[in-house]
Amino acid sequence: MVILLTGLFLGGIYALIAMGLSLQYGVARIMNLASGEMLVAGAFAGFWVYTAFSVSPYVALFFVVPLAFAFNWLIYNWLLLPLVRRAKNRGQLEVDSILATFGMSFVLVGVMLMAFGGSYFSYSWLARPIELLGSNYSQNRVLAFAVAAVICGGLYLLINRTRLGLSIRAVAVxxxxxxxxxxxxxxxxxxxxxxxxxxxxxxxxxxxxxxTFDASIGVVFTIKALVIVIMGGVGDIRGAIVAALALGLAETLVATLLDPGLTLAAAYLLFILILLFRPQGLFGRSAL
Amino acid sequence: MKQQELIRLVLVALVFGLLALLPLIPANDRLMALAVPIAMYAVLATSWSLFSGPTHYISLATAAFYGVGAYTLANGLEVFSYPLLLLMAALLGGGLAALVGMTTLRLSGVYFVIFTLGLAELIRQLVTWYQNNFTGSRGSYVFTDITEAQIYWQLLGLLALVFLLGWLINRSRLGFAIRIIGNDELVARHSGINTARTKVLLFILSGAFAAVVGAVMAPRFVYVEPSMAFSPQLSFMVVVMALLGGVHRLWGPLLGVVPFAIVWELIAANFPGQTVLFMGLAFLVVVYFIPQGVAGVLEQQLHKIRQRRGG
Structure with missing residues (x-):
């Protein structure tokens, strides 16, 4: 039960990250390998807000979200659009965008290393226990899961119930x-x-x-998000959520029963199984 | 044409001969400290582009093969003879490549990139876990009497072998098939090419070479441990060097390896924190300004000069 809920909480956040990547790849056709670095930048913002002003790190969301939105909009228009125009076919765009976003990811890591140094960062906020179904969980995890669920739900509504969402889905198709x-x-x-x-x-x-995070941890989350997106099926939000929860569960299982050092191995095991048996994703219909 | 090829062959042999004399220069410690990594990256980048050049599949698995090779040597040193270990490294590296290739190369390029991106980390976690739980030590010592110069000569020999193989492949049916696959996989399949098998074969070749390089380099580490042997940075270095040089020619990657390795060493010595930033910028430069690599730029300029002369 503890494993189940801890895995669920972790999976909720993974779902959020993977949805970001899934949107970028499914609609803008850019496999964004710098996605993990955006995440680390957001983490630094939370750390900074809490340690400098000792207010809730969630305050950071109010400027992180618009800033990241603007930054990524500029990246797309300045750096990625030229690649889209140049590409003769989808394959070439894929290779180009993979290499370009690798470059961006390294540049971002380099900049963050310069700004914050190479040490590990963490802070303790809301690290109080909360009792759920008979066992204790830390409040910060539960809250993070709840907020992630709200954002995921909002995105789902945006994409499935609004006019903008309709055009997003149209471009994806x-x-x-x-x-x-x-x-x-x-x-x-x-x-x-x-x-x-x-x-x-x-x-x-x-x-x-x-x-606990450091400037160069982004790639780990990029890999996890990519695995989730592929498991769920590219551009499939429902699939991504299921896959993220599955991954959160699998990682927690392996970490508690086997060894915390094997979490990525667990993710890869799932990945291999999916590649071998359902390469079109959990709910995917068409073959690749 | 025949004569031209002969001249070229003699020239290449001459260059290799000259390069082989490098360790004979007296008081050459600093020179060798630069020459060995350059030779290493030259082998890795050239063998990488044997597969990734024509197919455009970006492989980030180099570090995984390299680490497998290094571990093969480190663990087998007391049981097997050195040449046998190199052979075993090649077989293990090739075997791993075959497994990875058969799982992912049937699918589109993105899946392959993502899979190889995490492969080194996956193996590192498994090896660390195994060592923590079953052997009790984190790494293993490699004590040999192999000198820096001998490592260099071995790498040079491997480079010559890669060139020879690459040249032979380019002239063979296999090379022709892989070029068609790179241009249009659908066309390749319709003209009766077994695309999956062709891709896997070339991937095995590049994996085997990377593993042998890892085995050859292991004595230089003295102490082999997972986070060093499976450092993901190595994969990226190889990719950016090869692309910088240009992967559409066999000699292209060399043009990227030499300048990049020298600049890298300079930056690592003077601004150790900035190497990541430099690598990122190099990636961006390759993608936005010289997509065909230095080799492509050179060929364009040569073409222009020839045209001017002709006209």
Whole structure:
């Protein structure tokens, strides 16, 4: 039971991060490998707000989200759009964007190393126990999960119930056809990319309340988010949420029963199984 | 044409011969400290581009193969002879590549990149876990009487072998097949090429070379432990060097390896905290300014000069 709930709490945050990436890849067609660094930047913001002003790190969300949104919008328009224009086919765009976002991720790590140094950061906030179903959990984890769930729910509504969401889904299905029905594909892609970055940064702020982090930890979360996105099926939000919860559970299981050093191995085991048996994702329909 | 090829062969042999004389220069410690990494990256980057060049599949698994090779040597040193260990490293590296390739190369490129990105970390975690729980020691010592110069000569020999193989592959049906796959996989499949098998074969080759390089380099570490042997940075270094040089020519990666390794050493010596930033900028420069690499730029300029002469 403890494992189940702890895994669930962790999985909720993973779901948030993976949704950001899924939006960016599914709609803007950019496999953003710098996503983990956005997350770390969000984590630093939470750390900074708490240690400098001793207010709730969640205050950071109020500026992290708009700033990350603006930053990712600029990245898309300045750095990634030229690649989209240059690419002759989707394969070339994939290779180019992978290399470019690797570059960005290293640059961001370098900048954060310069600004904060290479040491580990953590702070203790709301580290009080709360009793749920007979066992104790720390309040910061539970709260982070609740906030992540709210944001995930908001995103789900945005995409499935609004006009903007409809155009986002249209671009995800077929950018050319979306252009034919008077959707400004470039604008939607840029907005979605920015939204994805903002979601990742928000996830970082949430994570910082209970996790020790350092400037170069981003890639770990990038890998996890990628595994989740592929497990869930690209662009499939429902699949991403299920996959994230599964991953959170699997990691917690392995960490408590086997060894905390094997969490990535657990993620990879799931990944391999999915690649071998359902490469189109858990709920995917068409073959790749 | 035949004569031209012969001249080229003699030239290449001459260059290798000259390079082999390098360790004979007296008081060469600093020179060798630079020459060994350059030779190492030259082998890794060139063998990397044997597979990733024509197919555009970005492999980040180099560190995994390299680590497997280093571990093979470190653990087998007391039981097996050195040449046998190199062979075992090649077999293990190739075997790992075969497994990874058969799992991921049937799918599109992104899956492959993501899988290889975490592969080194995955193996590192498994090895660390195994050592913590079953052997009790975190690493193992490698004591040999292999000198720096001997490592250098071995790497040079490997480089010559990679070049020879690359040249042979380019002339063979296999090379032709992989180029078609790189241009259009669907066309390749329709003209009767077993695309998965071709890709896996070349990936095995590059994996085997990386593993042997790891085994050759292990004596230089003296102490082999997981976080060093499976350092993910190595994979990225190889990718950026190869792309910087240009992967559409066999000699392309060399043009990236030499300048990048020298600048890298300079930065690591003077601003140790800034190497990551430098690597990121190098990636961006490659993608935005020289997508064909230095080799591509050179060829363009040569072409222009020739045209001017002709016209």
């Amino acid at each position: 077929d950018p050319r056809a979306a252009g034919l029905v008077a959707i400004d594909v470039k604008k939607v892609a840029a907005l979605t990319f920015a939204l994805g970055g903002a979601v990742a940064a928000a996830g970082g702020t949430l994570l910082s309340t209970f996790l």
